[in-house]
Amino acid sequence: MQIAKPKLPISMVDKPKITVCDASLRDGSHAYCHQINLEQVRAYAQAAEAAGYNFLEVGHGNGLGASSLQVGESLVPEGEMLREAKKWLQNTKLSVHVIPGFATIKRELVNAVECGVDLFRVGCHCTEADVSQRHIGYVRSVGREVWGVLMMSHMASADVLLEESKKMRSYGAQGIVLMDSAGAYFPGDVTAKIGLLASKLDVPVGFHAHDNLGLSIANSLAALEAGARIIDGTSKGFGAGAGNAPLELLAAVLQRQGYSTSLNLYKALDAADVAARLFAGSLPNSTGITIISGLSGVFSGFAKPVQRAAKQMGVDPRDVFIELGKRKVVGGQEDLIIEVANELARRKSAAAVAP
């Protein structure tokens, strides 16, 4: 049974309709070392459909074509994951994350179109929108919906983000999403950046939060108040690093704040329970590592490889994060993790033998 909506002030009644994107089966892939299986896809897709999420994003954590030794191999080929999810979705549309380089047009995008993907979210580092032109153009040419995604957006100013967004818009993007890939935003940052984009772009603007500093819901709310029309989250925050904005919490906050959505609150809470059961033991939580990751502004997906490298080299993973932050590394530069850990180990041993 759905609880009755509380009576809202008039100013809240007119709030815009919000598109809610569930990235659990994509961002959560990071938290699950990309080992999500088809039974989990099936069970969770049913729960997401029932909850009324507008989009369910499925695939490797780094998007189409990313399964590799460098960033982790998926347990299940992406085509099988997409087809399985599609079988259980009706009102909820199927979306994928696309990073040009990992994903090629001929191999991954063509296949994803055949699998019935409805929305392609083409992402790149926040200052490199140019690389998204061909992928966005291809998706438009086959009549599917495509958004542009600017990742690690804490690293660029609002003006730069607007410039890059306009490039993506000119290529045909029908929405623009800022990702706080490192969980480094504060609400004031969100207000400034989302506010500028929402006031200057004619397409809907969205925000994708990470919870490294415990601000994912606050930042998501700030984004909505600044004019965002798209909001991302994952059930139980199932995502990279400290996880994302938990959808069950977002559902409650959106309802209380009077935003119109297609969500069913109770079913969203149920979907979170399903995620908790399916991915028990791998749900993200706040640790010293994730907090330092957020403070240093390093991609949340680096958490596990940093811990592995730190253990291997006998160094403090927090130091690795801080050094990676100094070097302003971005997603796709995973090979630097080993280099940094090795360098820290070398310095440590040099200090130990110094007279």
Next chain:
Amino acid sequence: MNLAIALVKSDAEAVLSGRHSLLDALRGQHLFVSGGTGFLGTWLLELIKVLNDTHGFDLRVTVYSRSARSFAAKWPHLGHQPGVRFEEGDIRYLTELPRDVGYILHAAALTDRRLLASQPGAVAEVNSMGTQRLLKAANLLEDVKKFVLLSSGLVYGSQPWEMLRVEESYAGPLRCNDVNAVYAESKRFAEVLAQSAISETKLPVVTLRPFAFVGPYQSLQLPWAVTDFIRDSFTGGPIRIMGDGSTVRSIMYASDYAFWVLAALAKGRSRETYNVGSPEPVDLLSLAKMITQSFSPVPEICMRLGQTGHDRSRLVPDVGRAARDLGVAVTIPLFEAIQKTITWNRYLQN
């Protein structure tokens, strides 16, 4: 393919029927066209083919383009016609023209909105330096009768909403400290370069300011409203309109566009500026409906998908001056233009 070519040929014949005498000044002349393998250039070649084959114009053409060879291979009926010569090159490095050229059309420019966003510096360079190069080369010729510069309707900046049609005398604001103004500014600068050439060397320059067009040979991959709507309809839709559909444009069919440009070459008054486009306004929602009704099932039209506050703008030319001086008119109504474009693309897909 043959049906597609036949459709275009029929349109070229129709637009010239009873009007080709307006172009008599071009008989026996040598025309140089920079950027002659784009949408407009292709249509010019279609019309010139009819002028030569049917009306005995003996008009020779040199087409200068970065993609001349691939164009000739793609459209052999245009690439291998008598009197038409293709020259491959970059307008920024052009130094001289064939000595007997009497008419010049400068259409070479970077116009793709995606390129404007990614490489604004290249747009500024090609559109300004290319114009300067061609003007200098033209000044070396003995007997230039007309130099037509293809500018843009965007040089007006924002057309005020309450202004139904914009006249050539209007000068709207452009923000030169905004990179998004690079295309319009590059065209404005090209215009002032041409005015400088008129002042210094009395080169007989006519400036055209084209607006929006539709027709065969136009790539449906271009991110413009009309091409977006047609392409999305071909793929089953939906058509997505970010605002409320009240933005107003006007759209001219390609055969009319090409004829107006030829008329400007033949009859345009030196030093004069002419708007080129349809004076009939159409809002985006009406345009989308016009397009979708040609498909079955009719694609859905989704509106108000974007942020609020960016809902409408207007860009419609007043073409009274062109009508008076050039003797031109719109011969293909918008609905028919849309139908022809869709039919041509269907032929091409089959």
